Amino acid sequence: MIRFIHTADWQMGMKASGLGAASQAVRDARLDSLKSLVDIGHDKNAELLLVTGDLFEDNAVDRLLVRRVGDLLATFNGKVFITPGNHDPLVPGSVWDHPVWQESKNVTVIREANPIELDDCTLYPCPLKEKYSTRNPTSWIDAAHSDRIAIGMAHGTVEGMPGMEPDYPIPRDAATRAGLDYLGIGHWHSFATYPDSKGETRMAYSGTHETTKFGERDSGNVLLVEIESRGARPKIESIPCGQLSWHSLDIALDREGAVEDAIETLDKIDAPAKALVRLRLDGMLYASDRAKLAVVEELLASRFLYGSLSIEKLVPAPEDDSWIESLPAGPIREAAEKIRHQALNASDDFQKSIATQALIELFELKEQAAL
Template identity: 45%
Template structure:
């Protein structure tokens, strides 16, 4: 029996610049989640841990952060095997040349395309030496039965998978074609398994241990992999390791009261202190809805770790004259009337009316 933990794409050092002050918390959570991975391995008494690439965001990561990451890995109760990925490829001056790795007996950076003996198994690592490539990193593997469990480690894009960064292509049948019992994959931030012709899952993405962005599916996990003997079907168990919740929602506002209902939904979302909310609104609204929209925006920004509400898709109803009537008599109202009667594109007219109303609202503050 071989039991190990498969993780990947820690992306330690990711900038998270979009999130302002919350960016620091987002970056810190990557290290905290790393400690949870190590603790999960200890609790399950695994034989070793595999990190299938992109431990770091890039090779320019701060050396203090590099040392912190190395210390987390070194705290494991078992050996940790790491391959360089496309974000941290094995190039001159890379993070893998730092002297900290030389002093860590239980953390092994696999730098060669060559079989490596591990407890109860043989590893076939595929370290990357460049950020982008059209070459299949598993091409070199020709695993022959040797009485041990045969495990590959690769980082790249499985054919047919929906991945933002498409490079280092890996065939969907790479595990069976290479003679492997299991192929541990990195690069895709969402967890995913791939079945062979017999219906067995012999290759899988663990996904990132802590979500990195909106839209990721089944991220924030590590995989516990158990293989009873050479040739046996792997038993894969998902272990949650992430903490941050990335919620992306698109809401259509149809009628008066919809914004109030949305505000109530936002108010009861759980775990606001660990939630990042990206909300996009579209539809029609009246001048009276502006106050409710402002209230929702203030509520979200005060309640959640980070929140962004995009209301550029909201527009005045074409037949609604209350936008003009709500403006005070004078120049702004005259301009609004001219805009409404003009032959400009509807989108231009809507944006202009909203801007005029915003000017009035700002002068009242």
């Protein structure tokens, strides 16, 4: 029997740019969740920690970060095996030249695609040596005649993903073809499994241990894999490991008072100080909801680690004349009428968006003047 942690795509050193002051916290979280990953391995009595590529964002990341990651892996009770991926390929001058990898007795950076015999299993690793390739990295593996538990480690794109270039293509039935009990793969950041023709799952993306961006489905986990014996169906458990939660919210406003829905949705987010929120509102905005919109903006800015609001797709509710009537009669109201007409009738979305924002700004100016 063998029990191990399968993980990949740590992308340590990623910039997390575009998140303002939250960028540093996002980078720090990637290291914190590595600590919890090691703890999970200890709690579950995992004998091995298998990392299938892209530990680092690239080969030029800060040497101190490489040291920190290496030191952390050295704290794992069992053995650690690493295959370089396409972000951190094994090339001269790569992160894998750092002395930390020689110092840790339990950590092995795999440099050649050759079987590794361990006490309870054989590993079939596929380290990458270039950023891009059209070859199947697992094609050399032939474990069919082995009587030992056979575990592959690879990095690439499973064939058949719509619209994807064949970047290190891995056939959907790669584990069966190679005679493996389990093929742990990396490259895509969401947890995904690929059942074979018998309905048994022997191939999986672990996904990244900490979510890397908005819209990433089912990331922030590690996999605990247990294989009883050669040929047995692997037990695969996805265990949450990430520190931060990412929420990409799209809310359509369809009636007066609907901005309240957005506030309620924000109120339901657990541990807001560790949440990143991207809220996109579309639909119709009523003049009476404009003040609530300011509350939404304030909540996003104050409560969460990161919050952004996009209202480019909102238009003023056409039947709501209070947009116009609350403004002083004369040139300002006339301007507002023209802008509203533009917001509702412009031929392209960009013009609509600018007109809507101009209308909202006009109301804000009016309210400020009235104070």
